[in-house]
Amino acid sequence: MDKTQSQRIGELTPDALDALKAKTPSRIYLIEVTDGDTIHCLYLRRPDFDTLKAVSKVAKTDELESSRVLLANCRVAGSEAILQDGVLIVAAASAIGELITSAKATLKNV
Incomplete structure (x- = not known):
């Protein structure tokens, strides 16, 4: 492997992604x-x-575990290592937080 090229674990091919x-x-x-x-x-x-x-319930007593629960329940494919390694879980949890807050609502007086 070229030193400038990273190893990609769990990456789907375009055909596999389309099927998913x-x-x-x-x-x-x-x-x-x-x-x-x-x-x-x-x-x-x-x-x-x-x-x-479920994530909300677990978060009341263990915030890190709630991140793992969220990732495990939403995972449809990819690297299993993320769900096994605490450092990787924390990194992935910061990104999944954006997913939860991606929808926006507004209230209007009509």
Whole structure:
């Protein structure tokens, strides 16, 4: 392997990604976690209400565990190592936070 090229763990081919999108009802998101010269790819679906409810319950007693629960329940493909390594979990959790806050609502007086 070229020293300028990173090893990509869990990355899907374009055909595999298209197949995953076809069988997954919600949008697919990719989190890339860089660890040295390795990039771990994790593909996620949007969390459903039950997942958010479970994460909220766990977060009351263990915030780090709630991140793992969220990642594990939303994962549809990609690197298993992210769910096993605490440092990788924390890095991925910071990115998945953006997913949860990506939808915006406004209130208007009509």
